[in-house]
Amino acid sequence: xxxxxxxxxxxxxxxxxxxxxxxxxxxxxxxxxxxxxxxxxxxxxxxxxxxxxxxxxxxxxxxxxxxxxxxxxxxxxxxxxxxxxxxxxxxxxxxxxxxxxxxxxxxxxxxxxxxxxxxxxxxxxxxxxxxxxxxxxxxxxxxxxxxxxxxxxxxxxxxxxxxxxxxxxxxxxxxxxxxxxxxxxxxxxxxxxxxxxxxxxxxxxxxxxxxxxxxxxxxxxxxxxxxxxxxxxxxxxxxxxxxxxxxxxxxxxxxxxxxxxxxxxxxxxxxxxxxxxxxxxxxxxxxxxxxxxxxxxxxxxxxxxxxxxxxxxxxxxxxxxxxxxxxxxxxxxxxxxxxxxxxxxxxxxxxxxxxxxxxxxxxxxxxxxxxxxxxxxxxxxxxxxxxxxxxxxxxxxxxxxxxxxxxxxxxxxxxxxxxxxxxxxxxxxxxxxxxxxxxxxxxxxxxxxxxxxxxxxxxxxxxxxxxxxxxxxxxxxxxxxxxxxxxxxxxxxxxxxxxxxxxxxxxxxxxxxxxxxxxxxxxxxxxxxxxxxxxxxxxxxxxxxxxxxxxxxxxxxxxxxxxxxxxxxxxxxxxxxxxxxxxxxxxxxxxxxxxxxxxxxxxxxxxxxxxxxxxxxxx
Amino acid sequence: xxxxxxxxxxxxxxxxxxxxxxxxxxxxxxxxxxxxxxxxxxxxxxxxxxxxxxxxxxxxxxxxxxxxxxxxxxxxxxxxxxxxxxxxxxxxxxxxxxxxxxxxxxxxxxxxxxxxxxxxxxxxxxxxxxxxxxxxxxxxxxxxxxxxxxxxxxxxxxxxxxxxxxxxxxxxxxxxxxxxxxxxxxxxxxxxxxxxxxxxxxxxxxxxxxxxxxxxxxxxxxxxxxxxxxxxxxxxxxxxxxxxxxxxxxxxxxxxxxxxxxxxxxxxxxxxxxxxxxxxxxxxxxxxxxxxxxxxxxxxxxxxxxxxxxxxxxxxxxxxxxxxxxxxxxxxxxxxxxxxxxxxxxxxxxx
Numbered sequence: 001x002x003x004x005x006x007x008x009x010x011x012x013x014x015x016x017x018x019x020x021x022x023x024x025x026x027x028x029x030x031x032x033x034x035x036x037x038x039x040x041x042x043x044x045x046x047x048x049x050x051x052x053x054x055x056x057x058x059x060x061x062x063x064x065x066x067x068x069x070x071x072x073x074x075x076x077x078x079x080x081x082x083x084x085x086x087x088x089x090x091x092x093x094x095x096x097x098x099x100x101x102x103x104x105x106x107x108x109x110x111x112x113x114x115x116x117x118x119x120x121x122x123x124x125x126x127x128x129x130x131x132x133x134x135x136x137x138x139x140x141x142x143x144x145x146x147x148x149x150x151x152x153x154x155x156x157x158x159x160x161x162x163x164x165x166x167x168x169x170x171x172x173x174x175x176x177x178x179x180x181x182x183x184x185x186x187x188x189x190x191x192x193x194x195x196x197x198x199x200x201x202x203x204x205x206x207x208x209x210x211x212x213x214x215x216x217x218x219x220x221x222x223x224x225x226x227x228x229x230x231x232x233x234x235x236x237x238x239x240x241x242x243x244x245x246x247x248x249x250x251x252x253x254x255x256x257x258x259x260x261x262x263x264x265x266x267x268x269x270x271x272x273x274x275x276x277x278x279x280x281x282x283x284x285x286x287x288x289x290x291x292x293x294x295x296x297x298x299x300x301x302x303x304x305x306x307x308x309x310x311x312x313x314x315x316x317x318x319x320x321x322x323x324x325x326x327x328x329x330x331x332x333x334x335x336x337x338x339x340x341x342x343x344x345x346x347x348x349x350x351x352x353x354x355x356x357x358x359x360x361x362x363x364x365x366x367x368x369x370x371x372x373x374x375x376x377x378x379x380x381x382x383x384x385x386x387x388x389x390x391x392x393x394x395x396x397x398x399x400x401x402x403x404x405x406x407x408x409x410x411x412x413x414x415x416x417x418x419x420x421x422x423x424x425x426x427x428x429x430x431x432x433x434x435x436x437x438x439x440x441x442x443x444x445x446x447x448x449x450x451x452x453x454x455x456x457x458x459x460x461x462x463x464x465x466x467x468x469x470x471x472x473x474x475x476x477x478x479x480x481x482x483x484x485x486x487x488x489x490x491x492x493x494x495x496x497x498x499x500x501x502x503x504x505x506x507x508x509x510x511x512x513x514x515x516x517x518x519x520x521x522x523x524x525x526x527x528x529x530x531x532x533x534x535x536x537x538x539x540x541x542x543x544x545x546x547x548x549x550x551x552x553x554x555x556x557x558x559x560x561x562x563x564x565x566x567x568x569x570x571x572x573x574x575x576x577x578x579x580x581x582x583x584x585x586x587x588x589x590x591x592x593x594x595x596x597x598x599x600x601x602x603x604x605x606x607x608x609x610x611x612x613x614x615x616x617x618x619x
Numbered sequence: 620x621x622x623x624x625x626x627x628x629x630x631x632x633x634x635x636x637x638x639x640x641x642x643x644x645x646x647x648x649x650x651x652x653x654x655x656x657x658x659x660x661x662x663x664x665x666x667x668x669x670x671x672x673x674x675x676x677x678x679x680x681x682x683x684x685x686x687x688x689x690x691x692x693x694x695x696x697x698x699x700x701x702x703x704x705x706x707x708x709x710x711x712x713x714x715x716x717x718x719x720x721x722x723x724x725x726x727x728x729x730x731x732x733x734x735x736x737x738x739x740x741x742x743x744x745x746x747x748x749x750x751x752x753x754x755x756x757x758x759x760x761x762x763x764x765x766x767x768x769x770x771x772x773x774x775x776x777x778x779x780x781x782x783x784x785x786x787x788x789x790x791x792x793x794x795x796x797x798x799x800x801x802x803x804x805x806x807x808x809x810x811x812x813x814x815x816x817x818x819x820x821x822x823x824x825x826x827x828x829x830x831x832x833x834x835x836x837x838x839x840x841x842x843x844x845x846x847x848x849x850x851x852x853x854x855x856x857x858x859x860x861x862x863x864x865x866x867x868x869x870x871x872x873x874x875x876x877x878x879x880x881x882x883x884x885x886x887x888x889x890x891x892x893x894x895x896x897x898x899x900x901x902x903x904x905x906x907x908x909x910x911x912x913x914x915x916x917x918x919x920x921x922x923x924x925x926x927x928x929x930x931x932x933x934x935x936x937x938x939x940x941x942x943x944x945x946x947x948x949x950x951x952x953x954x955x956x957x958x959x960x961x962x963x964x965x966x967x968x969x970x
Contacts, residue, residue, distance in 0.1 A: 003932070004932055005930060005931075005932045005934070008804070009934060010930070013930065013934055013936060017730055017733075017936065018733055018734075019733070019928075024954075090713055091795060092889035094795075095795075121768055124733070127930075144865070145893070145894070145895065145896075148764065148765075148893075148894060149765060151925060151945075152764050152765030152766060152893075152921075153765065153766075154923075154925055155766070155921065155922075155923030155924070155925060156923070157766060157767075157922050157923055158736065158738075158739075158765070159735060159736075159769070160733075160734075160735065160736070160923055161706060161732055161733065161734050161735070161923070161926050162732045162733055162734050162925070162926050162944075163921075163923045163924070163925045163926070164729075164733065164925070164926050164927070164928055165925060165926070165927045165928070165939070165945065166927075166928045166929070166930050166936075167927065167928070167929050167939055168930040168931075168932070169931070169932065169964050173959050175953065175957075179939075179940075179951045179953060180951070181949070182927065183945060183946065183947060183948070183949060183950060183951040184923075184947070184948070185896055185947065185948055186893075186894045186896045187855065187895075187896045188865035188895065188896030188900065189866060189895050189896065189897060189901075190867055191866065191867070191872065191876065192866075192867060192868060192869050192870075192872035192873060193872070193876055194873050195872050196873070199873075199877070202841040202844075202845070205841075205844075205845040206841075206844035206845040206846070207844070215880055215881075218907075218908040219876050220866065220876050220879075220881060220901070220904050221876065223900070223903075223904040223908075224900070226899070324858065353908060423693050427931050468841075471834075471841075522625060534775050580794075583818070586816040587818060587867070
């Protein structure tokens with residue numbers, strides 16, 4: 001099974017079932033052109049009357065639009081009644097195909113999905129071969145709206161009883177995306193509001209800052225942001241309601257208070273990873289409770305044989321010999337006195353913890369003790385809190401430990417603090433949504449102030465007055481170049497070339513032409529300026545091949561369209577669009593004729609030279 | 620419980636409960652659909668059926684309680700005022716339950732309808748006349764699919780405004796479209812009545828009907844605001860923005876917004892857009908920022924019905940969907956032939 005149906009077979013099947021005229025959407029321009037090429041050797045000819053009708057129409061049409069007289073696809077169109085229609089063709093060719101289609105002379109048009117946008121171009125049948133389109137670098141699925149735009153071409157009002165969508169698989173297809181797209185609802189649209197430099201200048205020219213804030217608030221962008229913040233607001237209200245029972249207690253803001261307390265406790269715990277319940281007094285005692293030390297216990301004096309920690313609770317314990325000569329175990333906290341007397345002996349590791357003869361000697365010593373003995377002065381160390389936060393919070397006045405609502409706070413704190421955190425976040429988000437647009441405006445205004453287009457009081461300066469007339473992409477770059485006098489005494493061709501490379505934002509690869517040296521130095525200069533402006537405005541691609549192409553068209557008025565197109569690998573339609581866009585940029589510069597008469601004249605002469613042959617042909 | 624009752628109860632239950640009951644009873648139940656599950660359950664021996672019945676009773680009671688609680692909560696929640704632009708027919712969403720006993724459509728049935736209709740006198744649709752009528756006292760947004768006759772609305776609106784000696788501006792997103800509309804209008808209203816302004820063309824700029832690209836109109840509004848009147852804005856009675864779904868264009872959408880914001884309030888706005896998902900948002904927005912009320916007309920029905928076919932690379936032509944016409948918002952079920960052929964294609968596309 002072939003990966004996709006052969007174009008000739010496709011058309012024959014459509015003809016057989018009376019499904020023509022049809023529009024066939026293919027993935028790429030190349031696929032469209034190749035599909036047409038396959039017809040050249042096929043036998044899928046049309047009837048001779050219709051061929052004749054097409055020939056007559058094209059003859060008449062080429063009188064008005066001579067640029068397509070020698071179009072390479074004309075023989076195929078006449079003989080087979082199929083044509084390609086995509087952005088790589090000249091507008092005049094596209095108009096011819098659309099007109100032929102409207103008159104019902106063609107059987108099929110192979111087109112890319114860009115056709116669907118905007119051109120009124122219906123047919124009986126629409127053939128879809130893909131469910132994704134190439135956008136910038138990778139393929140993305142078609143949206144419901146896009147699929148409906150494609151399918152919407154099927155079925156002509158008054159000419160067809162029904163329209164038909166034919167889906168034929170190719171390796172780029174997912175049937176369910178198409179099924180969903182054909183029967184689903186179109187996607188909601190979102191505002192794409194961006195604040196641009198010319199917008200700021202033009203608004204400031206006519207309005208005060210307050211009025212502008214009002215105008216921005218009227219945008220669809222703000223409307224949608226408000227809708228979103230409304231949802232957040234509802235959420236916030238809910239959370240506030242949930243926070244109600246956690247209102248003020250003993251202290252007005254108990255959550256913050258407890259948070260500090262909690263934090264301090266946690267930090268303290270963190271500093272002593274082994275938790276012992278030793279009191280400060282006991283901790284101070286422990287170093288003295290060594291084997292041989294004489295101590296006082298509630299039942300009388302005793303001598304320590306060893307010190308150890310109990311297995312379970314890790315409490316300090318002592319093995320002692322008492323006055324009666326018995327061995328015993330007692331917890332260290334039951335020690336009442338620590339006397340200043342130590343009996344030296346060699347401790348051993350097994351019971352009775354020393355040599356048996358030492359044991360009887362110690363018993364003897366214990367029975368001979370004097371009634372009064374000097375004690376060791378033990379000063380319990382006060383816990384040093386070197387953490388300033390701890391010292392600050394855990395003072396005597398800190399209310400939490402002794403507060404009557406201590407236990408309630410402790411219980412509620414985790415939930416309450418989470419809720420409060422969320423409510424604070426939401427408040428911030430809502431604020432950001434409400435003020436975002438205005439902030440973006442102010443950012444742009446600050447940049448313009450920095451470059452001297454507006455004064456500190458948001459009035460337009462002399463430069464700002466003319467700069468606001470440049471209302472195109474990359475306006476900051478162009479106005480900066482004009483202010484730098486980069487274009488003084490420039491040749492019209494050079495100016496047009498620079499404008500072309502600024503305006504062209506398509507990264508479809510094109511061939512490289514030999515760059516005139518003047519253009520090369522100029523482009524380097526422009527690129528340096530664009531790079532220095534990159535924090536404020538994304539720099540254009542500044543392709544040198546398109547600049548050279550436009551420069552040669554204007555610099556050499558004898559150059560014909562055919563030889564211009566032959567000198568580049570760009571498609572004819574792309575060259576046309578490049579020139580048309582350059583024309584638009586130049587006409588913006590021509591608009592500065594009051595303040596920059598010299599530059600405007602240059603732009604005007606470039607425009608005049610540019611409008612010849614194909615560019616003159618269309619209105 | 621009677622056998623049929625049980626069957627009905629099981630079928631009306633969401634499938635997750637069926638899976639719940641099938642656990643431990645049916646091997647690999649998670650691979651099965653609802654119908655198959657019910658079928659297998661009903662074929663159980665009587666003692667198993669009894670167990671299922673008791674479980675079903677339990678599920679039903681808990682479910683009823685849950686639903687009741689949900690309803691109570693929904694009733695307690697404060698109701699938002701419904702937007703006047705919300706349409707009613709959007710409520711019905713999701714797949715309809717196709718009657719599986721009904722046979723799928725055949726290719727002959729689909730192909731039978733194809734042909735040329737009898738020539739009929741043109742009668743405007745009710746929504747078209749409604750749009751023109753409302754334009755007398757409010758802004759109008761028309762959201763309708765391609766080729767359903769939005770241009771007719773525009774032309775009628777232009778005629779209506781021109782009889783009142785008002786200036787009309789018609790904008791389109793592309794220069795090529797502006798040119799075709801200029802020619803079309805010139806034939807309709809006479810060449811001296813129509814002017815065109817694009818980036819590099821300026822013909823008959825004093826005419827009562829001006830065709831231009833939206834960028835040019837935005838620039839005109841800028842200049843008018845700063846006092847350099849270039850246009851008779853005080854006589855401006857109607858602004859038509861064609862293809863206004865361009866509002867969502869990542870690069871140029873902002874121009875449409877600016878144009879609408881800066882549009883003088885005495886002029887009526889007529890927004891013509893392809894089908895979009897949220898025209899009611901647009902309408903609410905216009906209502907909020909402009910002193911005139913706004914009327915939304917959404918027309919989802921195509922004037923020519925659309926049918927689907929699937930063409931296999933081998934040349935086999937089969938219906939795409941189980942039902943005849945492609946209808947919006949009703950879900951879809953592929954025709955069994957399409958499903959089979961496409962599965963085959965996906966498994967071995969290259970051979």
